[in-house]
Amino acid sequence: MGNITEEISFKAGDVKGVILIIDKNEDRDEMIDFITEKEYHGASGVYYHIKNVNSETPNVYAGKAYHLGRRAFEKSRLIDVDKVILICLKTSLGEKEIVLMDENWRQQMEYLQIHDLRKRAFFGSIELGNTSVESQSLCKVDEKKRIKKFFEEAKLRLEEKLPKVFSKIEGELISNIIGVKEYIIPNRTESLWIKESVGAFVKKGTTAKGYSKDEEKNVFKGINLSHQREKTALMELGVLVKREAETDFIFEEDHLFSTKTEAAAILINRNQFHRKSWKLRTN
Secondary structure, three states: OOEEEEEEEEEOOEEEEEEEEEEEOOOOOHHHHHHHHHOOOOOEEEEEEEEEOOOOOOEEEEEEEHHHHHHHHHHHOOOOEEEEEEEEEEEEEEEEEEEEHHHHHHHHHHHHHHHHHHHHHHOOOOEEEOOOOOOOOOHHHHHHHHHHHHHHHHHHHHHHHHHHHOOOOOOHHHHOOOOEEEOOOOOOOEEEEEOOOOOEOOOOOOEEEOOOHHHHHHHOOOHHHHHHHHHHHHOOOOOOOEEEOOOOEOOOOOEOOHHHHHHHHHHOOOOOOOOOEEEOOOO
């Protein structure tokens, strides 16, 4: 029958989580019986489907589910899948622990999962199974930070158990990737790596253009609504931080934007990727 490779419990601050790494088996019913016995069949949470797990570029799909057994083990979704990974949140209810992840947590976790996988696909270490990018949850900033900490702790466990799929992302490797173009802003230190159809990548330490006092009165003047939301979200998560007593912003983490236009809007306060504002590094 399908057997459990690992059942990993972990803590992230004040919350507890569990990861189940399950080898896929042709007999789906036996897999369902197994997770039912473990009391995860009707649990809510997030999951990964991994295909070609031993290849150079495994295919990885991330999803969320109110009912993991029904969604993550749907027969049509299991075709060619080698491993199924479930990530759940354990919540105390009186003296009993229950497995429950509410919609805000599921939405934010899926956002973080897909964003992480997109960065891995940019580096060429995996193929991304998702075709769309999820938006962030509408929960409060403090809750987003708790969820991010939970996700990072879960990812550390996955890096240990499945390093081929979840290995650490090293920004220095980007210059060796085929199909990546590096752009820089003349007379400044910012740089942007672009891989067409995948996105635009900025490294930790990159500085975003500051705003004048007049612009600040109008909140990110000159950037359209979707880019305003993305900038606000990055600031809420601590990815983008405003320097004290300065107008510039600095990236505290590597970040992959969906498009070079989105990156340009935040880095140089432009709604379009104007080539005259950048120059292509050819050496």
